Amino acid sequence: MKYLEYTPLDRINDFLSHVNLGERNIKGCLEAYSCKHTGTDKKLSLSLENEIFDYLGKSSDADSSSPVEYLMCRSSRKTLIYLLLSLYHMYPDYDFSAVNAHQFFTEESWDSFKQIFDVYMFEASKEWLDANEGSALLETLYKALDEVVKVAECEIYTYNPEADADPFLEKGAIWSYHFFFYNRRLKRVVSFRFSCVSNLVGEGHLLDDSSFDEDGEIFDGMDM
Numbered sequence: 001m002k003y004l005e006y007t008p009l010d011r012i013n014d015f016l017s018h019v020n021l022g023e024r025n026i027k028g029c030l031e032a033y034s035c036k037h038t039g040t041d042k043k044l045s046l047s048l049e050n051e052i053f054d055y056l057g058k059s060s061d062a063d064s065s066s067p068v069e070y071l072m073c074r075s076s077r078k079t080l081i082y083l084l085l086s087l088y089h090m091y092p093d094y095d096f097s098a099v100n101a102h103q104f105f106t107e108e109s110w111d112s113f114k115q116i117f118d119v120y121m122f123e124a125s126k127e128w129l130d131a132n133e134g135s136a137l138l139e140t141l142y143k144a145l146d147e148v149v150k151v152a153e154c155e156i157y158t159y160n161p162e163a164d165a166d167p168f169l170e171k172g173a174i175w176s177y178h179f180f181f182y183n184r185r186l187k188r189v190v191s192f193r194f195s196c197v198s199n200l201v202g203e204g205h206l207l208d209d210s211s212f213d214e215d216g217e218i219f220d221g222m223d224m
Helices: 007-016 041-058 068-072 074-090 098-102 110-120 122-131 137-149 209-219
Strands: 002-004 024-034 105-108 155-159 173-183 188-198
Touching (some): 007 024, 007 122, 007 137, 024 122, 041 074, 068 074, 074 155, 074 173, 110 122, 110 137, 110 155, 137 173
Antiparallel strands (some): 002 024, 024 188, 105 155, 155 173, 173 188
């Protein structure tokens, strides 16, 4: 996997590096990769595929909760491995399991992504408009993604592991999302992770249920 530099992504990354909302920050990061193997990718890819084959050899088709049917498909295995290789490049010290990771990936649509973005990035979008008159953050994001991976041709996935198995989860995180936009034809993938982090934790305060209730007020009346 080769990291790709794109100026439109850099512009959004600069903005999302620190959106200060007082007691909390909104953070986000876009990273683009070519799905061509580089360095140790080939060895790691082979290791991940062997892990999947070992799992398939021990699994029973009768188990309705198992991912056997998905992993039996070569193109599905290939997609999963590309997504995992992207994760390894973003977090090289973490040991991602192919079989376990499969449980955490969910295929999405642009509409479902947009709904999540509109709700959780509402305040960040207002800050963007104040600084960039005439261009909405989501519109700018769409154009940037389209330049890299052609959104209409993309498969979109969320990565949502358990909290104790998420290397990206920061201390004080109130919420966090991680999306992947994968273009099979172009062999490119863009990772987009965005989160809300409490500033109170850094000041020695502990998050409790009331903290989440207070932050939840901004979502009152919205269609979640």
